Amino acid sequence: MKSTITATVGKTRVKDSLLxxxxxxxxxxxxxxxxxxxxxIGLLVGFPxxxxxxxxxxxxxxxxxDVHFVGLENFRRIVASGTFWLSLQNTIVITVVSQFFVLVxxxxxxxxxxxxxxxxxxxxxxxxxxxxxxxxxxxxxxxxIFDSIYSVINWTARAAGLLGPNQWPIWLGQPTLARASxxxxxxxxxxxxxxxxxxxxxxSIPQDIHDAAExxxxxxxxxxxxxxxxxxxxxxxxxxxxxxxxxFTDLIVVFVLTRGGPYDTTQVIASWAYFTGIQGGDLAxxxxxxxxxxxxxxxxxxxxxxxxxxxxxx
Amino acid sequence: MTRELVRxxxxxxxxxxxxxxxFFVTFLAFPFYWMMITTFKANQDLYNTANNPYxxxxxxxxxxxxxxxEDTQYVQWLLNTGFVGIVVVIITxxxxxxxxxxxxxxxxxxxxxxxxxIFLTYLVPPTILFIPFSRIIAVLxxxxxxWSLILVYPSFTVPFCTWLLMGFFKAIPRDLEDAAMIDGLSxxxxxxxxxxxxxxxxxxxxxxxAFTLVTQEFVYGVTFITASSSYTVSVGIPTFLVRGDVYFxxxxxxxxxxxxxxxxxxxxxxxxxxxxxxTMGAIK
Numbered sequence: 001m002k003s004t005i006t007a008t009v010g011k012t013r014v015k016d017s018l019l020x021x022x023x024x025x026x027x028x029x030x031x032x033x034x035x036x037x038x039x040x041i042g043l044l045v046g047f048p049x050x051x052x053x054x055x056x057x058x059x060x061x062x063x064x065x066d067v068h069f070v071g072l073e074n075f076r077r078i079v080a081s082g083t084f085w086l087s088l089q090n091t092i093v094i095t096v097v098s099q100f101f102v103l104v105x106x107x108x109x110x111x112x113x114x115x116x117x118x119x120x121x122x123x124x125x126x127x128x129x130x131x132x133x134x135x136x137x138x139x140x141x142x143x144x145i146f147d148s149i150y151s152v153i154n155w156t157a158r159a160a161g162l163l164g165p166n167q168w169p170i171w172l173g174q175p176t177l178a179r180a181s182x183x184x185x186x187x188x189x190x191x192x193x194x195x196x197x198x199x200x201x202x203x204s205i206p207q208d209i210h211d212a213a214e215x216x217x218x219x220x221x222x223x224x225x226x227x228x229x230x231x232x233x234x235x236x237x238x239x240x241x242x243x244x245x246x247x248f249t250d251l252i253v254v255f256v257l258t259r260g261g262p263y264d265t266t267q268v269i270a271s272w273a274y275f276t277g278i279q280g281g282d283l284a285x286x287x288x289x290x291x292x293x294x295x296x297x298x299x300x301x302x303x304x305x306x307x308x309x310x311x312x313x314x
Numbered sequence: 315m316t317r318e319l320v321r322x323x324x325x326x327x328x329x330x331x332x333x334x335x336x337f338f339v340t341f342l343a344f345p346f347y348w349m350m351i352t353t354f355k356a357n358q359d360l361y362n363t364a365n366n367p368y369x370x371x372x373x374x375x376x377x378x379x380x381x382x383x384e385d386t387q388y389v390q391w392l393l394n395t396g397f398v399g400i401v402v403v404i405i406t407x408x409x410x411x412x413x414x415x416x417x418x419x420x421x422x423x424x425x426x427x428x429x430x431x432i433f434l435t436y437l438v439p440p441t442i443l444f445i446p447f448s449r450i451i452a453v454l455x456x457x458x459x460x461w462s463l464i465l466v467y468p469s470f471t472v473p474f475c476t477w478l479l480m481g482f483f484k485a486i487p488r489d490l491e492d493a494a495m496i497d498g499l500s501x502x503x504x505x506x507x508x509x510x511x512x513x514x515x516x517x518x519x520x521x522x523x524a525f526t527l528v529t530q531e532f533v534y535g536v537t538f539i540t541a542s543s544s545y546t547v548s549v550g551i552p553t554f555l556v557r558g559d560v561y562f563x564x565x566x567x568x569x570x571x572x573x574x575x576x577x578x579x580x581x582x583x584x585x586x587x588x589x590x591x592x593t594m595g596a597i598k
Contacts (some may be wrong), residue, residue, distance in 0.1 A: 019537070029349065029501055030420050033412035037472055040409055044469035045435045051446035060449075060462030105338070112334040125582045126343040132581045133346070134530045134548035140556065140570050141345035144352065144563055150360070152348065152367050159366075168489055188342060196585060247441035253530045256552050270441040277445045278537050287445045301434050 013049035030174045041129035062281035071304040074288040083264050083272060088292065090179065091268040098186040102243050103236065105187070111224070113195070114202045131192035139256035142185050146171035146257070176263035178258050182266055185253050190246060201235030202228065237307060241300050247295050269293055320468075345576065348497045352567035353378055360564060378564030387542055388569055391550040394460050398546060399528040401464050406471040412518065413472075414479030419488070429480055436473035440533035443469075446539050458541040466534050471524040478523065482516030483509065519584050526577055545572045562594055 056074055060067045078084045113124065130138055145152055148170050157163045171181050205228065213223050251270035254260060260267035260275060267275075269292050277286015317446075352360065353373040365371040382388050417429045447466060456462035486509060494504040510517075515548050528546075537551035551569050555562060 004354055008511065026419075026501060030416040033416035034428075037413035037476055038515075040468060040472055041432065041435050045438055045443070045473075046464065048443045048446040048450065049438065049559060051449070052442060055446060057450075063447040088570060090534055104392075108334055109338050112331055115331070117331070121582075123339055124585075126339050128582060128585065129346050129574070129578050130342050132526065132578040134532070136530075136532045136548045136552045137570035138345060141349050143556070144561075144567060145345060145348055148564075150363065150367070155363070157369050183570075188345075191338075192342060200586075201593075245439065246435055249441045251441055255532075255536075256556070270439075273441065273445070274537070280446060283445055283449060290442050293439070297437060297439070301437060304434065304437075305430060308361075 039276075050132065050250050052287045052291065055284050056291050057288075058284050060283045060287075062283060070284075074284050078285065078288055078292075083267060084289070086290050087263055087267045087269050087272045090266060091248060091270075094183055094186060094268065095244060098183045098190065098247055099240060099243045101183075101187045102190045102194045103240060105191055106198045106239060107229075107236075109191070109195045110198040110202055111228075113199055127195065128192050130188050131190075131196075135189055135250075136256055138189065139185060142181070143172075143257055144180050149171060172258050173262060173263060178262065182253055182257060185257065186247050186250070189253070190243045190257045193246075194243055197239040197242070198232060198236060201232035204235075205231050217286060237303075241303060243306075244302055245297065248296055288290075315437065345426065349567040349571040349574075352564055352569055355564060366532040376561070378568050381562065382565040382568050386555065386569075387545070387550070388547075390543055391545050391547045393571070394544060395529055395546040395548075398460050398467065399525045400464050402467045402528050403521050403524045405464070405468050406475050407517065407520065408471050409468065410475035410479055410520065411510075413476045414484050415509065417476065417480045418483035424592075428487070429477070432473050434473075436470055436477065436525070440470070440531070444533050444537045447534065451538050456538070458539055458544050460539075460544050460546075462538040463528075463534060463546065466538075467528050467531060468532075471527050474527065475520040475524050478520050479513075479516060482513065486512065522580060522584050526581060529573070529577060534564055 043268075057069060057071060059069050059070050059073075060065050109127070115122070143152075151169075151171060153171070154163060154168055158168075163169075169177055171177050209227065209231070213227050220226065249270055251268065251274055254266055254268050254271040255274070258266045264272075269289060273286045273289040276289055278281050280286075354376070355370060356372040356375045356377065359365055359370065359372040364369070390594050412431070417425060417432070420428075451457050451462045451466075454462075454465075456465065490508055490512075491501065491504040494508045495501060499507060531546075531550060532548050532552075536553060539545060539549065542550065545554060547569075551566060551573075555566050555569065
């Protein structure tokens with residue numbers, strides 16, 4: 001009888017001390033608070049990623065019961081395909097060209113927005129719209145703007161006398177124009193985010209630096225390129241890295257506008273992985289294709305880590 | 315410099331400023347203006363290339379809206395999006411609020427590394443993971459169910475919100491908890507009773523961004539779900555309404571507009587805090 005009581009008391013004491021140990025001991029508390037999130041992320045990012053590596057060297061299809069190891073066969077098959085090189089080229093060209101314009105435009109726009117003027121909040125709301133609206137819906141808006149018969153761009157150009165009577169560009173039907181359209185939509189999509197990030201950088205420059213430049217008689221351009229730009233370089237790099245990731249891995253714009261057409265001339269890695277893996281049922285091939293996105297992502301991630309360590313901007 | 319020259323330069327500067335703003339506002343907001351015009355245009359006006367497309371040549375109509383709400387499953391898609399969004403937000407908060415706080419208060423070199431690592435998982439895009447996920451969802455028997463989306467979406471909302479909240483909690487002075495702990499609360503008690511109540515604004519920001527990430531997601535939605543009754547808005551409109559050769563442009567533009575603009579207006583209030591949280595780790 002006596003021993004049971006002691007045992008029960010002992011148990012509650014153990015339970016108590018465990019709880020209070022977790023609640024009071026920082027080391028255990030941090031572990032307990034972080035564990036669920038890390039577990040979830042590990043299961044839902046880490047595990048599928050490993051699975052993707054496995055699929056890429058297997059023979060898996062949507063219908064297959066019997067899956068076996070095929071080594072680098074899928075990669076050999078992909079690299080041998082003309083569509084792969086076209087997709088890779090498109091992905092790189094679309095990313096590089098659109099991010100070039102985004103960077104230039106974001107700097108211009110952020111410089112215009114950093115000064116106070118009447119109606120600034122309205123301008124800010126309007127320029128943020130493309131980034132805030134679901135990208136698939138924004139792309140549908142562009143699908144209508146680029147329509148082969150009712151394109152408002154063509155109508156306006158003709159009304160302005162820029163298009164002759166027999167000229168009527170088919171935006172999404174001709175390879176070069178279709179690529180240009182996809183670049184335009186990507187610039188449109190990423191520019192607000194880049195602008196807001198650059199704007200945050202501009203606003204964080206202490207006013208006395210500007211005052212000092214003023215006193216020293218620096219003109220607008222000199223002020224802009226020799227004082228402002230170096231100061232916001234790290235944050236511009238952040239904007240650029242996000243732009244690269246969102247553009248390089250995107251499939252929505254291509255999916256909605258062209259579905260990779262005409263004849264795969266606007267196919268990108270991500271959209272081709274979708275059409276191969278999901279619509280074509282070749283999961284192994286799709287997984288292998290999507291892995292070609294990985295080296296660039298890893299590079300961007302390393303740059304991010306480097307940036308986090310080596311820059312000190314207030 | 316003469317006074318006239320100064321004046322001329324001032325006016326030229328103002329004009330250049332206005333020109334830059336007009337150009338970019340036109341470029342960025344035009345598609346939404348176009349959605350709005352199209353939404354209220356009668357078909358015979360829309361499909362007549364002789365008409366000036368910028369104005370109403372026939373009187374505005376609500377016909378496209380009634381088609382959208384009566385003949386399509388748009389309302390169902392809105393409800394699906396709302397449901398998925400709310401459940402994902404709850405899961406995200408349960409996981410990200412404690413994790414963000416722990417990361418903000420942990421000391422030691424590897425605390426920062428861990429924080430950055432969690433953020434980097436946000437950068438692993440759906441376009442790398444959707445193929446293995448399609449199989450996992452099939453094995454779990456969740457295809458064509460919104461639960462597949464609820465399972466998978468926290469994989470990007472949790473890293474993102476953990477990062478956002480970490481930045482927010484870091485901005486709260488430690489002294490507040492220290493004082494509460496001297497008064498007898500445990501560290502966890504101080505977090506619940508002192509830190510959480512003053513963090514409402516930060517948590518609300520995380521809620522808004524988790525919700526919008528969900529409404530924007532497309533790749534998993536289009537991969538897991540083929541039954542139109544389970545679509546979310548961002549998947550339903552491009553896959554269900556853009557099919558075959560007949561485009562109901564008026565209804566589609568209405569659908570896009572209704573799903574985009576309210577979110578944009580709410581978002582606008584939170585954008586400054588978002589940018590602060592978003593870039594914090596990378597530049598400080």
